Amino acid sequence: MNTIIDFMKRNYKIILAVVLLSATLFAFRNNSTQSVNSEKDKMLLELLTFVIEKGHYSPAAIDDTFSKGIYKDYIQALDPSKRFFLQSDIDEFSKFETQLDNQLLNKDLTFFNLTYNRLIKRMEEGKNLYKDILSTPFDYTIEETFNTDYEKEPYAKNIGELKEKWRKQLKLSTLSSLTDRLKIQENKEKGIVDKDAKSSSDVLKSAEFNDDLNYSKNDKSSDGKPKTYEELEKITRESSLKSLNEYFGFMKELTRDDWFSIYVNSITARFDPHTNYFPPEEKERFDVSISGKFEGIGARLQKKNDFTEITELISGGPAWRGKQLEAGDVIMKVAQGNGEPLDIVGMRLDDVVKKIKGPKGSEVRLTVKKVDGSIKTISIIRDIVEIEETYAKSSVVERNGVKYGVIYLPKFYIDFENADGRDAGKDIAAEVESLKKAGVNGIVLDVRDDGGGSLSTVVDIAGLFIEQGPIVQIKSADRKKEVLYDRDKKIEWNGPLVIMVNSFSASASEILAAAIQDYKRGIILGSKQTYGKGTVQNVIDLNKFVRSSSTGDLGALKTTTQKFYRINGGSTQLEGVSSDIVMPDKYAYLKMGERDGDSAMPWDKIDPAPYTTWKNNANFDKAIAESKKRIAQNPQFKLIEENAKWIDQRSKENVYSLKMDEFKKNQSAIEETNKKFKAITDYDYHLKFTSLPQENEAMKKDASLKEKRERWHESLSKDIYVEEALNVLDDLQDEPVIKKSVPPVAMKKQKLVKS
Template sequence: MKKKYRILIAIICLSVTLFAFTTNSEKSIDPDKDKLLLELLTFVIEKGHYDPATIDNDFSKGVYKDYIEALDPSKRFFLQSDINEFSKYELELDDQLTNRDLTFFNLTYDRLMLRMEEGSKIYKEILSSPFDYKIEENFNVDYDKVPFAKNTKELKEKWRKQIKLSTLSSFTDKQKLEEDKKTKNPAYVIKSYAVLEKETRDSSLKSLNDSFGFMYELKRDDWFTLYINSIMSQFDPHTTYFAPEDKERFDTSMSGKFEGIGAQLQKKNDYIEITELISGGPAWRGKQLEKGDLIMKVAQSNGVAVDVIGMRLSEVVKKIKGAKGSEVRLTVKKTDGTIRIISIIRDVIEIEETYVKSSVVEKNGLKYGVIYLPKFYIDFENKDRRDAGKDVALEVDRLKKAGVNGIVLDVRDDGGGSLSTVVDIAGLFIEEGPIVQIKTASEKKEILYDTDKKIEWDGPLVIMVNEFSASASEILAAAIQDYKRGIIIGSKQTYGKGTVQRVIDLNQYVKNTAFGDFGALKTTIQKFYRINGGSTQLEGVSSDVVMPDRYAYLKMGERDEAHALPWDRIDSAPYSVWNNTSKFDQAIANSKKRIENNVQFKLIEENAKWIDSRSAENDYSLNIDKFKVAQKQIEETAKKFKPIADYKNNLKFTSLPYELEGASKDSLLKEKRERWHESLSKDIYVEEALNVLDDLQPKSIVKTGIPIDKKGKLVKS
């Protein structure tokens, strides 16, 4: 892996192509940063990508299609005449990329700015007068099939119907709410039709104003990033350009840390509002800043306070974030209207939701541990800081000390992360051996091993997955499955991302700093394979026990992505399966039988099919009577599935002692854990995972005094 990257750096550093990026003479400087960025990206990706696509007419058509869809997904801005003009470039974008020609981007950007301005006037005009919900008309929301408007008149009509559908839905909801209030309190005076109609238009106007306000805040660079990523996506779904701010957000998401004051912000009209204080952060510790405060000015230490009213959110965030130990002074308007200046010393903030957490539950007289891993996180810049591998090992140790009889490792919705942490985590459950195989386009395969013979947990193990368990999650599940070390339960298959990406800082190749930060490129450099030789690409990992899923029939996996790399197979790595799998087949058979006979799972399967059928219904009546009839039918059907949300497994989940102590001093942490434990107590999937742990218990469990039948099964009273 490292060898490939060193070769890439050497090639780029030695290439004469980079002569254009030096500052040896004024003539060698290209004045357009966008062109330099395109040249740099194209060169790096063609040299470093696992299997770079050929930049030809088909490539050009893909860029054109993806970019136009990204600019105007609901076809509410561009006219057909615009598309006719744009389409002249459909087969030329490959040549424009090669020649660093920005003609197409400039044309579409300028046109979009014009159409956005026109759209702003259109929706304000539409919402200035009442809607007639009695007339017969329909609106189709299948934007892929609906054509662009032929002229301005047709575009206004499309806008009108889009907005009318939104307000109609809100209007009928308000009517029902008023009726419910009247039912509860006969003395309540229901708001009139006209008042409710006006309220829905006002609400829609505010929503659209906010939406357009966000779009107006976007700079040309933001739209250019969108164009670049329409190009990058042609190589594969995971090759992405990060503008400087996006790179910073990516680093934060991977490490779960950043330096700042520890507050979540949102735009509220022209102000920046505090929406939450991050538990343990300096703002939280200081107890002066509060949820709901509005930030008016920002000053650095003893510097001059800068007015941030009307400033875009990202710019305000830049001013507030800063190095650990530095001071920032915020002028805020409190919820009571008073103005205060609050000094905060910045610190390292840990985003608690990023990190692993565990819980303990008792079932049939046994104690089990549930570990939830939301991401395979790591701090690439400081390996001494916490990472997923070290944290999971710590939780396993704590659960062992708590005396658990089995562990459920939940990686549902875990989109992946660091490859090295996967090896560390898988190694906790096996003696030693290969965990994953990696292959580059031109080099021999590399095998990553767990070399530590120590087994942290040798008891019953279940891995929970779903269709959003991707990449690193799939490596872990595949390794555990291939070793027959644990049982994989969840969706029919996981996401199917079997590729490795490297984030490359583009600035290291640019000598001219006058252009500022060029950001980074995340590009696919390798494919990984199970130790049995099969790829997880497209196919994912098939669960040993498949549980019905509400979204099982929707297209959401790697196999549904355009330009995804293909599945293939390589030779297997030498490994030996776990020597204690005698109960696996019976445990899997027991689980399948329980699921087959479980009323709740049958209902979930029926609900999944209904959701799939609903996704194909795109035509809506804008007549209020017909709309209500259709909505009532949907609501009546939905009532049948209400038991899914109301389900309770009657299990009590609790935190480990160390966390109970922390929660006693931190009300926010306490609230978050209580919410998690409540969700676990309503989770039929976790319940079935615990049932599987029951079935995996060794006969020696009889030593605990718990009654066991002749087959080694718990006697349930």
């Protein structure tokens, strides 16, 4: 949910004040006899406290209430399932519950050191517990239950109780997997293949240790006969053991700095949910996410035990172009140019990534074990890698003789380092221009699940659809108001427009939707309201405040420095943007918005900015009314609403039987209900979506891009929300669209849905 603003342009006074004041506070050398890590941690706490207090829009009081919030968030982050700490640990920790504000101001690490050392000890003990528990079969005939509502469950009083927690948690996980194995084997014996069947693990809320559900390889005896119950039970425990070994292997890779970052972010989160500390590696990942590009070879990696495996080659990247690497290859060694190869087996994944990434034009040599078992050394010249999924894309669809365009924007990306680099504003303008050339009569701009990005790109995008005028209002920490305008009189698109949103459309997405709504330029269609993030963050490099580099890279701080407001004066904070046309949403009843957090900033209102609403919208109110009628009468939307209520009900059911017969009975009931809702995913309104000409040419050379676009086009043809957006575009046309009869296949599908 990150909205990053061009802070050098808008907040230079605040940042300059922080930099100047920090020169006297932090320009010191480390003369302490304590460890470098400890000094770095203390320096980090001092820096964060100072920068937040001076630069945050509305810094919280650092008092006992603040301290209690840190304590709660941090302990929960360390042990969310209460499977490590004992009640005696919590009793010891709780003495610090109201002291963390003072420890922060005094740069005291006592509480962190205590909890960190205790956690490491308890995790080592946990390894022995799960190995012992999984060494013998579970008895699934006993009447017992397990509650997965960990927040309300007490901590174990002693190691015996803790082992019992582990036993029940692991029993639930293995019971879920074993039930699936037995069912798959039973269906195979009957010759039944149900690709769409929900597994127990799909319908079971996470017990955290479900093993990989890959049952095809090991579920037959060496003679080809089905395995016995005892054999399947043993395989299930072995799979669970393997998953846990991998989990603890990952946890072991976490350093003290990683855990300290969790503590620091428990502090920053008390100011507001979007003030975060970025350790160096996380800052780099954030930069990649906001720009959509990085320098390297273009391969996604994952850790498997001690090995680093390639999971995907990024289309267009150097590794993809070289055609020597493939998914499944295991990287054994890494060499820089002609340097000596370094064995990376057992190395942390983050450290492996650092070795492989590097500046454009440099060489890296990878020694890999190929999928076929051969060992090969592959030379790759690093380059700029663009993550295609980050960028805007568009599609064309024709129905009833009318063409429409759909643009999907996953985030409001920008390259802060390169003014000529890609940004969402320029890319959306290009997509709109291409759609105009394709002869579309209306555009759907889809910002569902778009968590935000650069504010400057929002202004550019909104400006494509209006003549000129204010787009958003901003108030900074000094409470001075600034209005950001579109000053370009050119209107790139003056035809019918629909903006699609959902409850995960946040920040920059909400600014765009709010501006379009206030101008009455287009219709907002989607969830009841958007996420409700009405604040602006700046990313501040903490290394700029320190003369000495002996502590290493300190990372960065993303802190809230501004609030933004609609041009009508209302804030989007907490309330979000209410859709003109509210569509049933299967997550409608779950609490996942900004308003559901406990440290969110409040809603407020300022004076409106002067603006003139769009005049060419004679069919605006009629289109909204017609859509509401369709939605109310549509059996598919009624089913989605029913599904939403069922999901909400299921989210409150946390107690599971650990007796196999009872578990199977309960899961069967859930699966039967799921069959009813299967019509939601099966829905298809049978329209053909196609790419624009330039993309069609690119797809001829790029099979990966072709596959991704075909999947997207297929998903569009099954998306009832997109279908209704197209219906709204029909209703917005100056001339009524003559609807053709429903194709026989689609009619058949509709009848199935109604039943």
